[in-house]
Amino acid sequence: MTEKTLEKTTARDSKALVTTEGRTTIADTVVAKIAGIAAREVNGVHALGGTASRAVGALRERIPGSTTNHGQGISVEVGEKQAAVDVQLVAEYGVGIADLAAGIRRNVIGSIERMTGLEVTEVNIEVQDVHVPSEDKDEPQERRVQ
Template sequence: MTTPITDKAATDKAATDKTATGGSRNLPVASNSSLLTTHGKTTIADTVVEKIAGLATREVNGVHALGGGVARAFGAVRERIPGAKTSLAQGVSVEVGERQAAVDLDIVVEYGVEIGELTKAIRRNVIAAIERMTALEVTEVNITVGDVHIEGDDDKDDDSARVQ
């Protein structure tokens, strides 16, 4: 007797998460989760998942920075304020449901790095970190490469432009 093959997507329930733009994304619901038990439900804030994804992305060699040009400019200004901290979620946006998460990353890569291999490594690291720390299933990690960093291209303080 043979067992029929079933389509997992057809048998999973769908959970709808609202996006920042007001749209919705249907994410399949995982069948088991340590976040929903008979003793209660654990909710993980978007900012927690954003920080985990940001740190996991920065751990991968070949990633120079996260965020688009404007986000990096604000980050540079923020870093100059005494006592201010670098935003670990810069360049990261997430959608978090009850059991699943989707991640969008904006990155700047180092010149010479093979982008396809770099993005594979980023996806592996981000998925592993989020799933290990939160028990959420990561359904997708979308990566936008917005720039290439060339050594020596950093904006250095120009002493002649300063008021003395």
């Protein structure tokens, strides 16, 4: 391959989105969905989004025929050549948050750049809560009155 061919095939090279044959634009929702799926793939992520968005998402999933919102907890800014991503999440208890954040950044950046050709300038991560497995158990509460 020539040097020019190598330049055109790199994931970080957005020239593939603008060619002499036309321009390719990628919607924010597409980048958000890619980022959401990539973030969920990382071990230690319990859920994406804050309390309110998770509650709305849970209600939405109960509606027959509805689909999962893969972009929940993700906000993006997409330009012609670059994208920036913000991720809100709930981490599993016991997971090193710095390691979790590094894994999420690596996976989100790799997925977006590989699939879109956009350069990801930053991935900001906000850990809003820690999930404790004992919170999920539906233990019967002792009745106070009979």
